[in-house]
Amino acid sequence: MGAGPSAQGGRPRPERDLRAERAAALARRGAAAxxxxxxxxxxxxxxxxxxxxxPLAAVAQVLPSRPATPMPGAVPALDGLVALSGRIVGVLSLARALGRPDPASDADAAAGHMIVLRGVHPQPLALAVDRVLGIARAPGAVAAAGAGAADPDRLGNEAASVYAPASGAAGDGRPDFVVIDLPRLLRRALP
Structure with a gap:
């Protein structure tokens, strides 16, 4: 199918490179995605x-809560120590590290989770939370705005760096959340 005469006026039709057009369209679609x-x-x-x-990159594993051995004279945010896979891991209460009230009862704490962290502190650490809800993506602009900015949204807490609407269609059930700046949180909780 070369450049033959067209049905309109007998002028030759330029040859189209359909493969190149399709590749360009797919590249545009990939860039938009x-x-x-x-x-x-x-x-x-x-x-x-x-x-x-x-940040998911800082999470090594999530485990059900377990009793921690208290450390006399430890910082207030430290619940204590637990043994995990042959290592001693410090367990920080996220609520206390953020200056929030403790869980209402010991039954709530026993039903919670531990988020074992990696690469954020020289010593092995875990965060004690009420429960893990799932994984959500903070939009890139929001995540970048929170990185390195001290309390840009005036949340009243430097460790809570920015409020992030979870990505996805409106009403898809994904919760909005406050992004935790782990280095700031640990500097504040472990002076």
Whole structure:
């Protein structure tokens, strides 16, 4: 199917490279999808009546809560120590580290979760939370705005860096959450 005469006026029709057009269209579609999908995944957890997001890259594992051995003279946010896979891990109460009230009862704490962290502190650490809700993506612009900015949304807490609407269609059931700046949280909780 070369450049033959067209049905309109007998002029030759230019040859179309359909493969190149399709490749260009797919590249545009991929770029648009990447632009809408940019963001940072967070493990969203409940602490009291609030939802907080811990960057998923800093999460090693999530476990059911277990009793921690208290440390005399420890910082107030430290619940104690637990043994995990042959290591001693410090367990921080996320509520106390953020200056929030403790869970209402010991039964609530026993039903909670521990988020074991990686790469955020020289010592192995875990965060004690009421429960883990799931994974949500904070839009890239929101996640970037929270990185390195001290309390940009005036949340009253430097460790709670920015409020992030979870990505997805409106009403899809994904909760909004406050992004936790782990380095700031740990500097504040473990002086």
């Amino acid at each position: 990447a632009a809408t999908d940019s963001g940072v995944d967070h493990l969203v957890c409940a602490c009291g009546g609030e939802r907080y997001g811990v």
